[in-house]
Amino acid sequence: MRKPPQLLTDNLSLSYGKERAFEGVNLTVHSGEITALIGPSGCGKSSFLNCLNRLQEMIPKAVLQGEVYLNQSNIQTFDPLELRRRVGMLFQKPTPFPLSIIRNLTFPLREHGVRNRSQIDEIVETTLQQVGLWEEVKDRLQSPALSLSGGQQQRLCLARALALKPEVLLMDEPCSALDPMASEVVEDLITQLRGSYTLVVVTHNLAQAQRIADQVGLFWVQEGTGKLIEFGERDRVFNSPQHPLTEAYLTGKRG
C-alpha cells in the first residue's frame, strides 16, 4: 500500500488584498517524487509554491485560506525557521549570501545549531560534492560567492539547502535564469535528487517537465483566479489529458 502523502494541500487559496492569486488547490505529493507545476504566466504557480513553507507570510497583504500538511502535520503548528529547514527553497535567480563560498554553507548550519567543526567541514565537502562544485571551489572556499558564475551560484544555493537536510525542496524555475549548459547541469542534479528528496518544481519549460517529473500539475486562470485544472502522473497528463485546456496548452494552441 502507498504511504500517506508527504505534502498535502487542502482547499488552499491565497489572496493579495482583494486579488485572488489562486484558489481551491488540492495537491498530494509523495516522498521522493518530483512534481512539476506548469501553466501560463500569472496563474499562481509561484504564489502557491511560497505557501508550502509559509514564505507568503513575508508579504503583508497575503491572506491564506485552507491547510498545508507536511507528513500529516499542519504546517501552521511548526516554528517557521524549522519548517523552512525541512522544506527548503531554490529561486529562479541564484540568491547566494554576499559572503564567502564556505560561509554560505556554514552560516545557515550554525543558525540551525550545528556547531561541531569537523561535522561542519564534513557537511560542506559532502554537499559541495553532491552538487558537483567541490573540485571547482575547494581551493578558493574563502572567495566571495558572488564571484562564481550564475550556474555555480545556483549549485551553491542548492548545496546550501541540502546542507540543512531538508525533506522537501521547492524550486521556482531553478534553471530559467541560467545559460543552456548550466541549466542542463542543474536539471541533471534535480533528477539525481529523486528518491532522496521530495521536489516541487515550477517550470515554464514543458520539455523539462516531461523529462524530470513524476507528477505534473497544470495551473490556469479561470474566472479571474488561478486554479489547478489538471494533476496526475506525467505520462497520463502528457498523453491523455483530462482537461481540454491541458491539451491546448501542451500542444501550444493556448497559453
Ligand SMILES: Nc1ncnc2c1ncn2[C@@H]1O[C@H](COP(=O)(O)OP(=O)(O)OP(=O)(O)O)[C@@H](O)[C@H]1O
Ligand atoms: N507580492 C504580490 N503582491 C500582489 N500581487 C501579487 C504578488 N505576487 C504575485 N501577485 C499576483 O498574483 C497572481 C499570480 O502570480 P504568480 O507570480 O504566483 O503567478 P505565476 O504563475 O508564478 O506567474 P509567472 O509564471 O509569471 O511567474 C498574479 O496576478 C500576480 O500579479
